[in-house]
Amino acid sequence: MAFSLRPVDGAFYQLFSESAQHLVKGSALLAEMFADGTDRAAKAKEMREAESAADRTTREIVQRVNKTFVTPFDREDIHDLAYRLDDVMDEMEKAADLINLYEVAEFPAEFAKQVDLIQRCAELTAAAMPRLQTLDVDEYWLEIGRLEKAGDKSYRRMITKLFGGQYDAIEVLKLKDVVDTLEATINAFETVAKEVEQIAVKES
């Protein structure tokens, strides 16, 4: 592996970890939004702040990659990984916004399970970022793949429930919009994992 021979700028691993930590924070906020008696408007505001913080980290990575002579892996890949992490945050922020705006009295229990999956994805991603340095990331992206498959199954169950006749059309519209955004969040984690896999294959 060509990797260990390069003078490596360790700051990138630090920044990617920081970026993933924003996602851990965001997924925790999402989970809190489904708890009883939460002030959802307050949580949505916290989420917007978390999203701004994530934006700043992304910008820092992009500026550093363009100023650094020797990067630990391909410039293009650093850039793409930074933006793919940022995309996850954008989906989370959208989900929080919708949950707040739609004023749904009570979400079906399956929704919280989907958010559990999101939290596990965030934690796995945060744990994997420092391991980019040794390319010990196979177990990470395989596990994200498994969580994504679990998310798909859970998505299908939720859709079946939504259209089961229990909800009126306006409620279906609201709930489906939230479900779709939660699913997009998990898919965005999978896109991050595919980018990491590609970096590992290339560098190993």
Next chain:
Amino acid sequence: MAFSLRPVDGAFYQLFSESAQHLVKGSALLAEMFADGTDRAAKAKEMREAESAADRTTREIVQRVNKTFVTPFDREDIHDLAYRLDDVMDEMEKAADLINLYEVAEFPAEFAKQVDLIQRCAELTAAAMPRLQTLDVDEYWLEIGRLEKAGDKSYRRMITKLFGGQYDAIEVLKLKDVVDTLEATINAFETVAKEVEQIAVKES
């Protein structure tokens, strides 16, 4: 053209053909789902298997491109083409899932026509992949462009029908979700064709 001067790894053309063949299979499954008396759950399951097979081909391309010293065209372009082909499969799988889950008794006839377009796109794409070797792909991407325009027209007719007062809101929601996914499938084929066009322009 620099192309014929390079020692070419023919395996890539073979793998792209294989990738496009999964789309031919997927589009045939979609067509079967609209036939009378089909076991839609069984077809959706077959589609998930086709999607897994397509995933394996994509991974094989990505791993090969990262291990091969001389590639027939830009590494980045091989990579992008592999993922754009994979995106089509993801849309098809989503369409199959929704058609199964929504348990629509009868789809408007226009839906099957949209699937016809999808099948023609898949066959054109599969026929074009071996021709990447000689860059004889102009007729292919022009024809995909024409099919995409036909798809747009057909989409507009379907939307007009859906909102014509014949369907209740829940049915509109279900049918529109399927229509949008079929349209996204055709758009994904167009994105593949644009990638092929770009490769042809660059290499010729």
Next chain:
Amino acid sequence: MAFSLRPVDGAFYQLFSESAQHLVKGSALLAEMFADGTDRAAKAKEMREAESAADRTTREIVQRVNKTFVTPFDREDIHDLAYRLDDVMDEMEKAADLINLYEVAEFPAEFAKQVDLIQRCAELTAAAMPRLQTLDVDEYWLEIGRLEKAGDKSYRRMITKLFGGQYDAIEVLKLKDVVDTLEATINAFETVAKEVEQIAVKES
């Protein structure tokens, strides 16, 4: 900055300006669609023509970048900027199509405000393209960021209104589809601005 040392093909700045001018045209058409007594079908047709014209400009950029030996900035970035500008046009065309097809009698006043934001984005983008030559683009992408935040707020207000009980489910479906497409248009402008920012950071 390495920039001024290169023999620059000025045609690219000209073509990017042309590409952005199509967006100015498109956003004006969108605004006209919300005016009283407009022939929406005629405007949607004009939009489709504007989209075809934009496609031709995009293709010209892509072909030129692949034929030109020395480009003013990274080949990949020229390519990406061309396609990101084109993506905005596609969203605008989709919005125009939906506005026409859905035959909504009267749009809430907030919709026209969202289109105002889109027009300002288009004008800022068109004004920024010639300034790529001197990389004097910071004020541009910062302002697009501000407009995008304003768009988000306005989006939230519109969603609250749509689900406020005043509209039936079918109307909500139609109006939400339009609102989502207008929001996607603003997001597409932000993606252009991020691409421009990245070019500026890299080249400066």
